Amino acid sequence: MTDKQGPRRLRRWLAAAWLAVLLAVAGHNGWLWLGGHVRLETDILAMLPQNRQDQAAQDATRQLADSAARRIVALVGAPDWADARRAGDAYAASIRASGKPLALRYQVDERQSNRWLDFYAAYRSQLLGDDARRQLQQAAPAALAEQAVAALFQPVGMPRLGRWQDDPLNLYGQWLGERAAQSRVRVRDDRLSLSDGNMQYALIMLEQQGPAFSVSAQQAMLPILQNAEAAARSAAPRAQVIQGGVPLFAAFAAGEAEREVHTIGIGSLLGILLLTVLAFSGIRPRILVTLSIVAGLGCAISLTSLLFGKLHLITLVFGASLIGVAENYGNNYYAYRLGKPAGERWAMLRGQQSTMWLAFATTAIGYALLALAPFPGLRQMAVFSVTGLFGAFVSVLCCLPFADRGDMPFNRFSRALGGWRLRWPRWGRNRFSLLLGLTMAAVLLAGFAALQTNDDIRALQNAPQSLLQDQRRIGELMEMAGPAQFYLVSGDSAEQVLQREEALKARLAPLIAAGKLKGVQAVSDWAPSQARQLADRRLLQRVVLQPGGVLEQASARLGQHAAAAPLSDFKPLTLEAWLAAPVSEPLRAQWLGRFGQGYASVVMLRGLAGPAMLPSLERQASPAAGVRFIDKAGEISGLMRHYRQLMSWVIAASYLLVLAMLWRRFGRRAWRALLPTLLASLLTVALLALLGQALQLFTILALLLILGMGVDYGVFLLADSDPRAFLSVTLAAAGTLLAFGLLALSSTPALTAFGLTMLLGIGLCWLLNPLFTQKT
16 A cells, blocks of 8 residues: 555554553453452542651541541430430441441440449559649648548539548549540440430441441441431431441542542533534544543553552542543544545544644643642542543554544534634734733733632532531530641650640640630540659658548548558559550550650640630640641641642743743744633633632642643644634534533532633633634
């Protein structure tokens, strides 16, 4: 065959090699999906930037998140405790009957309570609460003796454990009472419960077994919880069920992501299919272009899985939008095939190759620059997107001509669409240009005057209000410590860490007394430092047990002689013993253990009055003494602001880079291919501001892609005045608008902002490019 009519030998070899690659990719995708080896990630935190300086803070956040990743809390309430208990029993029975791997914690028998008390009883002579310690340090022994005697005759008082003469002031009972006051949860009728006004609640705690973010486990869990809720309401019609926990949010995210993958992907395909049939008078071009897209997506899935080990569902949602971009190359091929015999397709393709490679390169730059963001999810998106585009692009160049057959005459639709360019106004010295310039200037001035930024991490939250309200209500009822703000305490030894915790709690005591903070939750509450234990033991012995002390004076007032059991040798409650015992389970995650050359722990906050308290809390930290205040939400928001500013500079650098690439091809005319995209991007930002949309990192990232795709339109239109070029650009823009228009409907705010920015930006690129690329 001649060079004009057929492929060269090298092209045949390249096509065969690429086909072999695609067969390997197909086999790998089959192994991933059909073999169940694909790992899907739903946790939004996986997209967030890593802490650039403090690995300890990062580890602390991860450990706290992991400890809550499998837990579900259910509060089954009613005005009457009997109803709440009956409904709670029905809820728990339904969970057990499901046979699913959900560990249940609801009933607490007497033996469990006794084991808990017995563990601390061996150390009772060295455990003093804060109030008891102040009393012993400040009050006279005579006054304390009077108090000890009066307590004997009070009808109701603090429960006493052990003989009166061993603890006349009931100091051990006070220590236990202070610990119990840190939680509103109580044991009632051998069940976990709490009260709030007129409502009584049975507390049921569940723990998901297996992988915390397993999509299949999440989907299987929701009907079980729904059945349990129905069982509770059936047992007590007035019952109120409140459920919360990370798995519920993860299950919602997984379901939404799967629905959006189908909506965006199928919606894009249907819209593009209709356009292709109208433009090319047949289904064959659509099938072949679709196969090129499928090849690209398969390559993207395989390489991303190999590099990252897992796929984030948001990556797949975002990847579904590639359908609207990857089909550009196939559309361009078929647009230039219109009106030409099949035998000329190789010559046509060789003539178009340089323009197509330039268009691919400028688009790939936009996607690849996503990898500059510190978000693991965005880096994954960058790899997925560039690989998918490359796979689709190479499939068009290497394989599409071999499958192409027959002639493709212009039809009325494609001829009319391509002919629009001839009727497009031109930019120059005319009234239209003046009016358009003034309009754009007004929009830019008004928009940038109204421009606001929002880098708050909470903008990423897309859970339904009902779930958020339930989670907030559970936090309020249980007075749970939140993981967003905490103190990170470090030291050279475990003992030093505990001592620094105790010093921090002393500094926070005035804030708690003033009601600005409900309290703190620390390991040293339950396992005091050995120095504190020894000091408390000596204080107890000096004030209470020694001759002339509280015990002797109180006994004299009662007219009898009472002797306490002699104190045994000092045996401290060690952190190792506490961690190994079941009593440490609720706070075990707060002990980070060995880190680097030392140890670390987390002190959590309960009942923070509001964001205005954060500066006061930060002032209580002493980094020199190993105590740092961590505001994770504020830190991530700060990082998002930092990288929004950084990526803005990256966009500016990208325009210069793209201009240099265009200059090599078009010389002094290069600005005509780039200026429309620049104007479209600026107008998009202005219009978003006028619509009340704040500028955020995901808006900036979308502007990067607008640069890559918008320049494609300028390249094709500036390189060729043929109506086929405008037809190709119009089909490409329509496909992108379909894909990203649907992305703007996503329930994930980040994707919504991204999609809306792309919708406006690509639409404006399509409108403005012909103005500047028309030949005058």
